[in-house]
Amino acid sequence: MSGLTIPLADAEAATRLGAALAPLMGQGEALLLYGPLGMGKSTLARGLIRALTTPDEDVPSPTFTLVQFYDSDPPVAHFDLYRLTRPEEAVEIGLDEALDTGFAVIEWPERLGDDPAAWLGPDQLIVTLSEDGEGRVATVSGAGAWETKLKDLHV
Numbered sequence: 217m218s219g220l221t222i223p224l225a226d227a228e229a230a231t232r233l234g235a236a237l238a239p240l241m242g243q244g245e246a247l248l249l250y251g252p253l254g255m256g257k258s259t260l261a262r263g264l265i266r267a268l269t270t271p272d273e274d275v276p277s278p279t280f281t282l283v284q285f286y287d288s289d290p291p292v293a294h295f296d297l298y299r300l301t302r303p304e305e306a307v308e309i310g311l312d313e314a315l316d317t318g319f320a321v322i323e324w325p326e327r328l329g330d331d332p333a334a335w336l337g338p339d340q341l342i343v344t345l346s347e348d349g350e351g352r353v354a355t356v357s358g359a360g361a362w363e364t365k366l367k368d369l370h371v
Contacts, residue, residue: 219357222371223348230256230345233354234263236371237341241319243290245361246336248325251345256352257323260343261294264321268292278323282309291318297327303335311335333359341365 224230241247247264249257262275268288278284278296286292293314297306306328314320315337322328328335338360345352358366 219355220366220369222354222356224256224345224352224354226351227256227259230259230352230354231263231266233343233371234260234265235267236369237343238264238267240365240368241290241292241341242339242361243318244315244337245319245339245341246315246325246332247319247321247341247343248332248336249321249323249343249345250325255345255347257345258296260345260354261321261323265292265294283314285310285314288318293318293320295320295322297322297324300324300327303327303329306335 222233224233237247249260251257258277265275265286266273269286276284278294279298282296282299284294293310295306295311300306311320325332333340339362340359341362342357344355356366
């Protein structure tokens with residue numbers, strides 16, 4: 217897997233990273249967002265979704281609804297799998313359909329088990345957010361098509 221480390225000084229930096237990733241996402245792909253509570257996963261997802269829709273798009277965290285769908289090109293589905301107890305539940309709430317028609321942004325992908333590729337396919341962008349002094353750091357790596365697409369990322 218190829219990868220890079222991106223410092224995120226504040227929430228705006230996480231938003232900019234999401235916006236920079238947006239045009240690189242394609243149908244059938246998944247963006248996996250790892251990190252503890254409060255690291256900025258939803259902020260990054262919001263930046264990506266607003267870059268594909270409108271700057272003032274209402275992008276609530278799907279913590280309680282589990283998934284939000286957005287009309288964009290390609291369509292994007294934002295999943296929060298935190299409350300899932302079995303990986304199969306992701307399919308029940310529309311993961312397969314989201315990947316068939318567009319791409320998925322997934323918070324808490326560890327709920328898909330030890331091998332998320334079994335549920336998602338090979339083309340995955342993995343972003344792990346962690347603390348770094350007063351800010352955060354995003355460790356970005358890719359599998360499948362993302363092995364080469366990361367070269368086009370400019371933040």
